[in-house]
Amino acid sequence: MTNEKRAWGVYVHIPYCVKKCAYCDFVSASMGTETVREQEQYAAALRAEIRHAAPPLFTRWGSAATAYFGGGTPTALPAHLLTGIISALREAAGIPEEMTVEANPGTVDEAYFRQLRAAGANRISLGVQSFDDALLRRIGRIHTAAEARAAFRAARAADFTNISLDLMYGLPGQTLVDVRESVCAALALAPEHISVYGLTVEEGTPFAAAEAAGRLELPTEETAEEMYDYLVAELPARGYLRYEISNFARPGYESRHNLGYWRSVPYLGVGAGAHGYIDNVRWENERDAAAYIRRVTAGEDVRRAEDGARTQTAAMEEYAFLALRTAAGIDEADFRRAWGTPFEAVYGAALPPLVARGLLRRADGFTALTPRGMKFGNEVFAEFLLY
Numbered sequence: 001m002t003n004e005k006r007a008w009g010v011y012v013h014i015p016y017c018v019k020k021c022a023y024c025d026f027v028s029a030s031m032g033t034e035t036v037r038e039q040e041q042y043a044a045a046l047r048a049e050i051r052h053a054a055p056p057l058f059t060r061w062g063s064a065a066t067a068y069f070g071g072g073t074p075t076a077l078p079a080h081l082l083t084g085i086i087s088a089l090r091e092a093a094g095i096p097e098e099m100t101v102e103a104n105p106g107t108v109d110e111a112y113f114r115q116l117r118a119a120g121a122n123r124i125s126l127g128v129q130s131f132d133d134a135l136l137r138r139i140g141r142i143h144t145a146a147e148a149r150a151a152f153r154a155a156r157a158a159d160f161t162n163i164s165l166d167l168m169y170g171l172p173g174q175t176l177v178d179v180r181e182s183v184c185a186a187l188a189l190a191p192e193h194i195s196v197y198g199l200t201v202e203e204g205t206p207f208a209a210a211e212a213a214g215r216l217e218l219p220t221e222e223t224a225e226e227m228y229d230y231l232v233a234e235l236p237a238r239g240y241l242r243y244e245i246s247n248f249a250r251p252g253y254e255s256r257h258n259l260g261y262w263r264s265v266p267y268l269g270v271g272a273g274a275h276g277y278i279d280n281v282r283w284e285n286e287r288d289a290a291a292y293i294r295r296v297t298a299g300e301d302v303r304r305a306e307d308g309a310r311t312q313t314a315a316m317e318e319y320a321f322l323a324l325r326t327a328a329g330i331d332e333a334d335f336r337r338a339w340g341t342p343f344e345a346v347y348g349a350a351l352p353p354l355v356a357r358g359l360l361r362r363a364d365g366f367t368a369l370t371p372r373g374m375k376f377g378n379e380v381f382a383e384f385l386l387y
Ligand code: SF4
Pocket: 016, 017, 019, 020, 021, 024, 025, 026, 028, 071, 072, 073, 104, 127
């Protein structure tokens, strides 16, 4: 019996990629010859974890509102394994209104998308990054721009009416003209949603090694800033509203699942390296896929609490950071409900200087970043630290 109807989400992590990209530090491994067998075992372990972990939440809160298959590359799995996981999820967590699958060009065709659609997925997030073949090669992507277009059209043909594209800027060798051309190419496909990410060089990646060796030619700070300014002006001018620092959508096509993260909506994370957040506790699952399979199969708990000693102050600070990423900002009434303290009492002193500098705006019970605040977010976040 449901006793407390509440929105919640499910995140499912698939830690396989055809080949590792040069900038990536996500939990994912390139696929070797042993992978087919391991993928079958991984899918079985995921189904088991879902069947174990989702029903208590379903009983408590009703159907999950959203589900998100991320990675890695979910579509690196054979379609029947992915649809089998989706079925297990629908049986254990109810039928989510929004179900997104991340897909990479070069791993999908129309038949694959049709199987996902028939299984219940209704949103695709396509990792395109750029429409420039030379850049795609340089960052280690497995696909060409033509394959990205073909993947998009295949998803449309398979009846996906909600498709997001990921684009990147600040890539080695990339120019402002390259960014403009990629945006033009993306807009020509008319997706419902576009995410844009600036490259960050993460420790332990081939890009970090190249940078250390002085072989990574990144755009200058000035050029990267021009790219950013262009993106945040052009996409809204073309009808894609900026609803979060990195995310733009046609009205009504905002990612509900991702909005849930920023609004501190609870979610179950399943799979190797997945994160979850329930009852104000965050955890991370066992990161190693083989160990994850072994431990789930043995009936062991694969979770590791991230914040056993987390104080209410730290949790409150995190709530503020996450909500500030969205265009709507912090809902001050919700803040009070969540923490039993007025927003003013916690942050009252920090706000006026940020408002005076044009970085924050306050209206109708919400405190939000201005466009300038989004650009210089770190300056604002520093003032929201509570320690
Ligand atoms: S496809 Fe995505 S998850 Fe896989 S290596 Fe590339 S960036 Fe990382």
